[in-house]
Amino acid sequence: MGREPYETHPYDVLVIGAGGAGLRAAIEAAARGARTAVICKSLLGKAHTVMAEGGAAAALGNVWPEDTWAVHFRDTMRGGKLINNWRMVELFAKEAPERVLELEEWGAVFDRTPDGLISQRDFGGHRYGRLAHVGDRTGLEIIRTLQYKMISMHVDVFMECTVTHLLTDAGRIAGACGYRRDSGGWLVFPTKAVVLATGGFGKVWRYTSMSWESTGDGIGLALEAGADLIDMEMVQFHPTGMVWPPGARGILVTEGVRGDGGVLRNAEGRRFMFQYIPEFFRAETAASEEEADRWYTDKRSNRRPPELLPRDEVTRAIYREVKTGRGSPHGGVYLDIATRRPPEFITRRLPSMHHQFLELAGIDITKDAMEVYPTCHYSMGGVRVNADTAAATVPGLFAAGEIAGGLHGANRLGGNSLTDLLVFGRRAGMHAAEYVSTIRTNPNASRDQIDDAAAALLAPFSAPGDESPFDVQTGLQDVMQEHVGIFREEAGMRTALERIAALRQRLSRVRVSGTRQYNPGWHATRDLHSMLTVAEVVTRSALERKETRGGHSRTDYLKTDAALGRVNIVAAQRHGTIELAVEPIPQIPDELKRIVEEHT
Amino acid sequence: MNAGEEITLRVWRGDAAAGRLVDYRVRTAEGMVVLDALRAIQATQAPDLAMRWNCKAGKCGSCSAEVNGHPRLTCMTRLTEVAGEGNPLTVAPMRAFPVVKDLVTDVSWNYEKAKEIPPFSPAPRDPDGRRRMYQHEVERVQEFRKCIECFLCQDVCHVIRDHPENKPKFAGPRFFVLLAAYEMHPLDTANRVEQIRQDAGIGFCNITKCCTEVCPEGIHITDNAIIPLKERVVDQHYDPVLWLWRKLTGRGKTSAATPPPSR
Numbered sequence: 022m023g024r025e026p027y028e029t030h031p032y033d034v035l036v037i038g039a040g041g042a043g044l045r046a047a048i049e050a051a052a053r054g055a056r057t058a059v060i061c062k063s064l065l066g067k068a069h070t071v072m073a074e075g076g077a078a079a080a081l082g083n084v085w086p087e088d089t090w091a092v093h094f095r096d097t098m099r100g101g102k103l104i105n106n107w108r109m110v111e112l113f114a115k116e117a118p119e120r121v122l123e124l125e126e127w128g129a130v131f132d133r134t135p136d137g138l139i140s141q142r143d144f145g146g147h148r149y150g151r152l153a154h155v156g157d158r159t160g161l162e163i164i165r166t167l168q169y170k171m172i173s174m175h176v177d178v179f180m181e182c183t184v185t186h187l188l189t190d191a192g193r194i195a196g197a198c199g200y201r202r203d204s205g206g207w208l209v210f211p212t213k214a215v216v217l218a219t220g221g222f223g224k225v226w227r228y229t230s231m232s233w234e235s236t237g238d239g240i241g242l243a244l245e246a247g248a249d250l251i252d253m254e255m256v257q258f259h260p261t262g263m264v265w266p267p268g269a270r271g272i273l274v275t276e277g278v279r280g281d282g283g284v285l286r287n288a289e290g291r292r293f294m295f296q297y298i299p300e301f302f303r304a305e306t307a308a309s310e311e312e313a314d315r316w317y318t319d320k321r322s323n324r325r326p327p328e329l330l331p332r333d334e335v336t337r338a339i340y341r342e343v344k345t346g347r348g349s350p351h352g353g354v355y356l357d358i359a360t361r362r363p364p365e366f367i368t369r370r371l372p373s374m375h376h377q378f379l380e381l382a383g384i385d386i387t388k389d390a391m392e393v394y395p396t397c398h399y400s401m402g403g404v405r406v407n408a409d410t411a412a413a414t415v416p417g418l419f420a421a422g423e424i425a426g427g428l429h430g431a432n433r434l435g436g437n438s439l440t441d442l443l444v445f446g447r448r449a450g451m452h453a454a455e456y457v458s459t460i461r462t463n464p465n466a467s468r469d470q471i472d473d474a475a476a477a478l479l480a481p482f483s484a485p486g487d488e489s490p491f492d493v494q495t496g497l498q499d500v501m502q503e504h505v506g507i508f509r510e511e512a513g514m515r516t517a518l519e520r521i522a523a524l525r526q527r528l529s530r531v532r533v534s535g536t537r538q539y540n541p542g543w544h545a546t547r548d549l550h551s552m553l554t555v556a557e558v559v560t561r562s563a564l565e566r567k568e569t570r571g572g573h574s575r576t577d578y579l580k581t582d583a584a585l586g587r588v589n590i591v592a593a594q595r596h597g598t599i600e601l602a603v604e605p606i607p608q609i610p611d612e613l614k615r616i617v618e619e620h621t
Numbered sequence: 622m623n624a625g626e627e628i629t630l631r632v633w634r635g636d637a638a639a640g641r642l643v644d645y646r647v648r649t650a651e652g653m654v655v656l657d658a659l660r661a662i663q664a665t666q667a668p669d670l671a672m673r674w675n676c677k678a679g680k681c682g683s684c685s686a687e688v689n690g691h692p693r694l695t696c697m698t699r700l701t702e703v704a705g706e707g708n709p710l711t712v713a714p715m716r717a718f719p720v721v722k723d724l725v726t727d728v729s730w731n732y733e734k735a736k737e738i739p740p741f742s743p744a745p746r747d748p749d750g751r752r753r754m755y756q757h758e759v760e761r762v763q764e765f766r767k768c769i770e771c772f773l774c775q776d777v778c779h780v781i782r783d784h785p786e787n788k789p790k791f792a793g794p795r796f797f798v799l800l801a802a803y804e805m806h807p808l809d810t811a812n813r814v815e816q817i818r819q820d821a822g823i824g825f826c827n828i829t830k831c832c833t834e835v836c837p838e839g840i841h842i843t844d845n846a847i848i849p850l851k852e853r854v855v856d857q858h859y860d861p862v863l864w865l866w867r868k869l870t871g872r873g874k875t876s877a878a879t880p881p882p883s884r
Binding site (some may be wrong): 065180 | 638650651652653654657663664668669670671672673674675676677678680681682683697699721722723725728732735736738739740741743746750751752753754755756759762765766767768769770796797802803806820
């Protein structure tokens with residue numbers, strides 16, 4: 022086969038992904054003088070950030086003046102069951118307010134308090150109302166604001182393109198290569214730095230709130246380039262996804278429903294969450310329905326309703342209720358705001374939930390309860406980064422947003438993701454630009470790397486076999502849903518690993534029909550490489566952690582193990598195989614430790 | 622149509638050179654939307670069927686197409702709404718944009734237009750580093766900011782749907798909504814009126830309201846964005862003194878209770 026021709030686009034910094042983190046990184050890198058481009062799999066403005074609903078957490082203190090960065094720090098550490106990277110959490114909590122205010126500079130219009138300031142709503146795990154929001158379409162507001170800010174800075178955007186490989190030169194980043202999804206044309210980006218902002222990998226599970234794009238490309242790219250991953254076993258199943266109709270299963274129902282007063286009930290009509298308050302959160306959780314209901318308006322003398330425990334706790338509770346036969350007809354539980362708040366309040370605060378249920382399920386949430394069940398929603402783990410610089414362990418590689426690990430520990434609090442994108446997107450862009458300015462001799466990728474990558478991408482057009490990429494994808498999603506889902510156990514995960522290996526064999530026999538022009542079957546085949554890698558790393562990391570903590574729950578190790586609370590599981594690819602290491606979490610300074618241990 | 626029944630989807634297949642409608646049989650399920658049916662075809666019958674989708678929840682605006690001739694988001698269109706008795710359901714690409722392949726069109730014109738809109742330019746912050754705006758002032762701007770950029774309004778707009786030659790001098794409803802969001806923002810300081818008249822070509826619009834009818838977000842594009850912008854153009858074009866007075870007093874721009882500190 023002859024060499025595949027390609028277009029060359031040299032830049033200082035290439036940002037992969039155009040969600041909130043990628044856009045914020047590009048804005049910062051460009052503002053600091055780096056020649057910057059963004060490459061994304063979809064059209065600009067369609068990335069998964071657009072689906073974020075509830076809000077961006079930041080201790081602005083607009084509604085509750087008692088709220089400070091320290092309280093946000095504490096809530097985030099405790100929500101993450103203390104295996105978070107404390108320095109990331111510190112930077113995050115301190116910088117969050119300015120990052121949110123900056124969005125107003127660029128045109129964002131958040132809902133207001135009566136004083137004209139940014140309003141802040143209640144969410145799970147947050148001591149005070151803390152989420153800057155726009156109804157329940159906050160992600161749209163943020164992505165649109167960043168998108169138009171970036172457009173005004175003349176950053177080049179390569180839409181509907183997929184990066185398949187990172188290029189390296191003597192162990193440091195030398196660029197990336199990929200292809201145009203519309204024409205199938207091959208692209209090479211010789212760059213000095215790459216920012217990974219590829220988001221999560223929820224598509225590896227059957228029921229997920231994530232879009233088709235969330236196939237974990239960044240995980241595959243990072244591993245292949247030699248970067249470390251961290252906490253890959255920590256996958257968040259959001260407590261409330263739609264369960265009916267079948268085509269809508271997994272679509273998110275915002276935590277804002279509970280933040281605004283909605284409660285969970287089982288088939289018997291009981292508010293079951295009071296039965297599931299863990300010891301770790303007992304002192305800060307309401308003991309009765311009366312106290313819980315008073316909390317919405319008086320946070321000083323009442324404690325948080327158990328419906329607003331961190332997501333991992335609520336998810337486990339729903340799982341058990343359904344398992345013990347107290348579920349709804351379609352295998353979920355009821356989320357009821359109709360009997361708790363007036364219709365005008367619901368349609369004003371939760372307009373897109375109202376629209377979504379009305380259009381897709383024919384249910385009016387101002388009149389009836391929603392049926393919900395946990396859905397795969399977020400990956401806490403990801404590329405291991407330096408807390409201050411967002412640098413991965415490979416020189417020239419940076420990572421921000423959901424693809425980076427460490428900030429959220431074992432479980433992310435709602436509202437912390439949008440702020441994560443802003444704080445660490447900016448840091449990644451800033452430090453990538455800084456790194457570029459220190460480079461004396463430009464990295465240079467060998468032609469062989471580019472040719473090998475092109476050959477691998479095109480192989481499925483001539484592969485021996487007749488497997489369908491969509492069948493392999495569904496097979497993988499079913500394996501992960503069954504064996505590496507909300508609850509996991511050793512034997513099931515061993516089975517999963519065998520099946521993943523078998524699916525990898527099937528992938529080599531996938532034959533793509535049609536042309537290279539906008540061919541979804543071909544695109545899906547490419548995505549399967551990252552998806553299978555993600556599945557293997559998650560499963561192997563999950564086998565390693567023999568306890569229940571945060572997003573990782575095991576039926577064979579139901580308790581939290583204090584010793585495992587002092588370690589992270591780190592994965593890396595060496596000579597083509599994935600190796601795991603158990604490493605101590607960074608030592609938290611005493612003054613921050615005291616903040617974490619303070620109650621209320 | 623009942624769940625479990627088979628229906629026919631007549632899907633446009635082809636590229637810029639040529640294309641035709643192809644029939645596919647799909648077994649329906651409860652609550653199925655058009656996008657579900659298209660994906661089922663892709664997974665089992667036509668793996669190279671090109672279409673765009675992302676969120677499958679009406680939030681990203683990727684899956685726009687013409688269902689039985691009507692511009693719709695396929696993810697929010699239930700089969701029961703559109704599948705007639707015994708008649709095939711037709712799904713075709715948006716007509717106002719050049720076809721790339723099958724249901725995917727080249728919407729790059731919209732992204733080129735986006736680059737022509739001068740960015741938001743706010744007044745300085747208050748002395749305490751905050752910005753104050755009141756809910757009643759921002760509500761109309763928030764309506765415009767609900768736009769998910771599905772480009773259905775652009776697709777249906779008569780000015781360009783049958784007259785691609787107008788595209789260079791006309792921004793289309795989506796960008797009138799964006800311009801309105803900036804122009805009516807309580808803190809924006811730019812004068813956008815000449816831009817709206819000259820570059821965006823608002824005079825082309827003859828208020829047929831087709832854009833408003835297809836907006837999946839229910840934005841009152843014509844009444845709340847285009848007509849007020851047209852009024853501003855008329856006011857300023859014929860009466861610059863009135864425009865200056867408005868600017869200085871803040872009437873029509875921001876409430877008197879919160880003049881930006883710079884004024």
